[in-house]
Amino acid sequence: MFEPGSATGTLDTASTTVEARRISAMSEGMSGSEILRIAAEIRAMTEAGQRVCNLTVGDFSPAEFRIPKFLENEIADALRRGETNYPPSNGVAPLRESVRRFYEHALGLKYEASSVLVTSGSRPGIYGTFRTIVDPGDRVVFPVPSWNNNHYCYLTGAVPVPVATTRDTTFLPTRELLAPVIRGARLLSLNSPLNPTGTAFTPEALGEICDLVLEENARRRNGERPLYLMYDQVYWMLTFGETRHVDPVSLRPEIAPYTIYVDGVSKAFAATGVRVGWVVGPKDIIDSMNNFMGHVGTWAPRAEQIATARLLDAPDTVTAYRAEITAGLQRRLNALHDGIVAMRAAGLPVDATAPMGAIYLSARFALNGKRTPDGQVLRTNDDIRRYLLKAAGFAVVPFQAFGVKEDTGWVRLSVGAVSMADIERGLPLLRQAVESVS
Secondary structure, eight states, X not given: OBOTTOSSOOBOOTTTOOOOOOSOHHHHHOOOOHHHHHHHHHHHHHXXXXXXXXXXXXXXXXXXXXXXXXXXXXXHHHHHTTOOSOOOTTOOHHHHHHHHHHXXXXXXXXXXXXXXXXXXXSHHHHHXXXXXXXXXXXXXXXXXXXXXXXXXXXXXXXEEEEEEOOGGGTTOOOHHHHTTTOTTOSEEEEESSOTTTXXXXXXXXXXXXXXXXXXXXXXXXXXXXXXXEEEEOTTTTOXXXXXXXXXXXXXXXXXXXXXXXXXXXXXXXXXXXTOOEEEEOOHHHHHHHHHHHHHHTOOOOHHHHHHHHHHHTOHHHHHHHHHHHHHHHHHHHHHHHHHHHHHHHTTOSEEEOOOOBXXXXXXXXXXXXXXXXXXXXXXXXXXXXXXXXXXXXXXXXXXXXXXXXXXXXXXXXXXXXXXXXXXXXXXXXXXXXHHTOO
């Protein structure tokens, strides 16, 4: 209003002005990646000259794990031939055919090429599945800890139904855990081998979950939409020891109309930056997903698609590379596991699960409530993470980054970007740090 006696007679709106929101409500409410936040902290430390045993990021260092030379050469050859224009939105035909053949020969899964959708890495395939299957208000069931399901629920307006798991079930859900919440759900999201725990389903456990999905769909009548199972198996080639990968359709062929596989070369071939993934599932779902993804523009680069097709059709190369990468990962995971178990045997409050697959180890540092040498009380998992980083240069990701609420000391260790020398240097420092709390 105008102020009496004002020299300028201007309108004073200071008490009523509300600053307009500059971004969408969705963006404003979206939280960033906790893993990437921690990774940025580690980068700052290493750039400052500090030595860190970096077990945080779910990636591969090319200094430790190169992509297959065959794939590297095929990408270069495709670029030299001028394979640089837009690919088809659903993927180049040679790659979709190669994925079809690869799944049939390696997993015994029989799909037509029209049931394969190529994506720029596996992550868009997960998002595309949520977008294609889930409406706002639909219920999505997923175990915790698990990767990013809570964020995809937020992006699609779904109602998240997290199911807490424990070490007793190797941090994987069981039929008994899922049965009370599956009624009326739209999507069940599973991942095996599991990020963040490195554990994998047994045939018995996954088969019982498949039976639950089939029973729920048989119950639905009068136009009620089906329950779908999204099975993220991007780590399936990275299994160790006696662990054998299992998948829903191989165990229960009748579940095929309700199952959507997400996969790619990112993990099995240390090719996270190559950005070639795929989704395999019922043709009507794949067609609808392609319509959506085509507008988003999530296709993989053409040269990389053609090179990947050649790689998948070279079984001897795939077998040799798989043996090489799994041996390197298992050495690192076993070293961490054995080192932590030795600490536990000495009476220290630590624990670890046995490596089963992927690039991860679940470890527990039960230091909650203990006091550091400088007097700090470690109350939360993040307090523990920061202490281990400061005291031992040992960088981990708490399970809170994967949807777990309780501060139980469980963390993820990721070995794709560390050397054996990093681990051998880090374990004595870790032990010293744990011994120093009281």
